[in-house]
Amino acid sequence: MSSSRIRRAALACMAVGALAMPAVGAAQAAPNAEPPSTPVPFTAVEGEVMSYVINTKNANPGMINTAEKAVRAAGGTVVQSWPQIGVVIAHSTHADFLTKIRATKSPSIESAGPTRTAPVVEGTPGTPDFKRKGASGYKKKPEFTNGDAPAPVNPAEGPGDPLEPQQWDMQMIKADQAHEITLGSRNVLVGVLDSGIDPDHPDLAPNLDAANSINCSAAGQPDRTALAWQDTTSYHGTHVAGTIAAARNGVGMVGVAPGVRIASVKVVNDDGYIFPEYAICGFVWAADRNMDVTNNSYYVDPFEFWCGDQPNQAPAMEAVRRSVAYATGKGVVHAAAAGNSAYDLANKTTDEGSPNDSTPILRQLNSTCKDLPTELPGVVSVSAVNNTGTKATFSNYGLGKISVTAPGQRILSTMPTDHPVAPNYALLSGTSMASPHVAGVLALLKSTHPSASPAELIAMLEAQADDTSCPVSYPGGQTCTGTTEDNSFYGEGMVDALDAVSTSR
Structure with missing residues (x-):
């Protein structure tokens, strides 16, 4: 896909305090009972590195620490935490990681989901397989112009x-x-x-x-x-x-x-x-x-x-x-x-x-x-x-x-x-x-x-x-x-x- 992307210039800027609210499932519910969008299959295979995002209920270090513990308990590795926005990026090689993290009793976690549908080809930071300067293994994506050659x-x-x-x-x-x-x-x-x-x-x-x-x-x-x-x-x-x-x-x-x-x-x-x-x-x-x-x-x-x-x-x-x-x-x-x-x-x-x-x-x-x-x-x-x-x-x-x-x-x-x-x-x-x-x-x-x-x-x-x-x-x-x-x-x-x-x- 070679599309470039664009943002709507909304005058109502989001306040920093709004980062902790509301739950995505409630906020994104389709109005007027319109038909749902088509689900996309997601399958994690045991042994393959997959990437996930975990959102905490509030953006603060305490919530992040609790979420990080939940990630490790579910068999994941914390790649990067952003306490400023209440987000943790995690990798896991366990096929049941997403199920476990969603089932956690942790009061800090609001939502969790994958960031890709394919395995992480650049590897996990801190491991021998990590490729610091970026991925190499997906099918090469075209330059995101309209397709014209330079x-x-x-x-x-x-x-x-x-x-x-x-x-x-x-x-x-x-x-x-x-x-x-x-x-x-x-x-x-x-x-x-x-x-x-x-x-x-x-x-x-x-x-x-x-x-x-x-x-x-x-x-x-x-x-x-x-x-x-x-x-x-x-x-x-x-x-x-x-x-x-x-x-x-x-x-x-x-x-x-x-x-x-x-x-x-x-x-x-x-x-x-x-x-x-x-x-x-x-x-x-x-x-x-x-x-x-x-x-x-x-x-x-x-x-x-x-x-x-x-x-x-x-x-x-x-x-x-x-x-x-x-x-x-x-x-x-x-x-x-x-x-x-x-x-x-x-x-x-x-x-x-x-x-x-x-x-x-x-x-x-x-x-x-x-x-x-x-x-x-x-x-x-x-x-x-x-x-x-x-x-x-x-x-x-x-x-x-x-x-x-x-x-x-x-x-x-x-x-x-x-x-x-x-x-x-x-x-x-x-x-x-x-x-x-x-x-x-x-x-x-x-x-x-x-x-x-x-x-x-x-x-x-x-x-x-x-x-x-x-x-x-x-x-x-x-x-x-x-x-x-x-x-x-x-x-x-x-x-x-x-x-x-x-x-x-």
């Missing part, structure tokens, strides 16, 4: 940053005009939750904050070893990072906010998967390292849509929600890609590509099924347009689901310097490419409004966006609904970098 860019042209004349996207969101006012503040830090960043790229090295970078892609445990966060098997994170903050340094191209700092938060393993424990680690890290913005051009595997009425999916769904809410409560605002499946997120029907780590099945969806972290509260959802300003055919959409739109087709940005086909710079397409434009604008907004909360930043972003009306006709059976001010293709409209640096509260 296209090399034309030769450099123009003064200053020589590729800038080819960056139609920066002109469309008025970033070129915004740069005449400010390039963004060095006090602002953007976490690039992705596949790692090339630390040697001349356009990225000046703004890369190595001290705040991390690798979360090996079992969900933070890995701070030297350069564990760099790109290894994927160009995706490097391309995203350039759109956000490629330096204005007379080399190559320029990002939306070339004066801010970026940190690599590696949440994608070497096979291309973003499992819940990786994303949770990334969001909590971003919160505790005082980041201002995160970009999330992915959906959480192995489900394109996680269903809250399924007991094997709801616990991981809740754990990811808690991590996003915790980061939001600590002042982090999140941008995310809407996905590349040309899917109407407001009218979900079926999904035939999940789970993508084992055997996909045809599933019936319902209103409890969410694209994570796209549809979580406090996340800005971003659809993609082409160079005419029309929604890209691959972009997901949905009335009430899309916050804003941004350029996402044939976007010029940075590539790993050693890429065999398109070294240094390339053109890529996808909502993965649209979301970092919005992350960059949010970084400019934070630069000019340093005391603004995530909710205030989102409100300004949406208010400043340029209204974009539904097209008169559109190919492929996708229908745009809503008003010029807010519709299913463009949400509140095209983001505006110039307004972000020109207005004051």
Whole structure:
């Protein structure tokens, strides 16, 4: 499955205190007795390492300690605990572990469930089989763009940053005009939750904050070893990072906010998967390292849509929600890609590509099924347009689901310097490419409004966006609904970098 993912920009940010409530099963119950979603089989085989999430009833160290004891009593190994959000990540080789942990008498445990449908191929931290830098053994997942191969860019042209004349996207969101006012503040830090960043790229090295970078892609445990966060098997994170903050340094191209700092938060393993424990680690890290913005051009595997009425999916769904809410409560605002499946997120029907780590099945969806972290509260959802300003055919959409739109087709940005086909710079397409434009604008907004909360930043972003009306006709059976001010293709409209640096509260 090659969809990028997107988050709904909800103005109602989750309070940190809400992390302890309510129980997922009750909160996610389908309204109006709608049909349940299709269950997905989960089978643990004795001797194979499986990964689980355990949510405590409250987010505090005492509850975590009790849950950890229950994990060990049930035959599991504690991989990582997050007392900030009341979440424990555990591994077990025992087929009855999930049954035992759910049957425990521990008063601290609210819910427990698997994070994957396939065994953990990277192994368990602390064992000889552990692969610190990420998995190697799943079927390789495609780069999460719309499927286009990287296209090399034309030769450099123009003064200053020589590729800038080819960056139609920066002109469309008025970033070129915004740069005449400010390039963004060095006090602002953007976490690039992705596949790692090339630390040697001349356009990225000046703004890369190595001290705040991390690798979360090996079992969900933070890995701070030297350069564990760099790109290894994927160009995706490097391309995203350039759109956000490629330096204005007379080399190559320029990002939306070339004066801010970026940190690599590696949440994608070497096979291309973003499992819940990786994303949770990334969001909590971003919160505790005082980041201002995160970009999330992915959906959480192995489900394109996680269903809250399924007991094997709801616990991981809740754990990811808690991590996003915790980061939001600590002042982090999140941008995310809407996905590349040309899917109407407001009218979900079926999904035939999940789970993508084992055997996909045809599933019936319902209103409890969410694209994570796209549809979580406090996340800005971003659809993609082409160079005419029309929604890209691959972009997901949905009335009430899309916050804003941004350029996402044939976007010029940075590539790993050693890429065999398109070294240094390339053109890529996808909502993965649209979301970092919005992350960059949010970084400019934070630069000019340093005391603004995530909710205030989102409100300004949406208010400043340029209204974009539904097209008169559109190919492929996708229908745009809503008003010029807010519709299913463009949400509140095209983001505006110039307004972000020109207005004051």
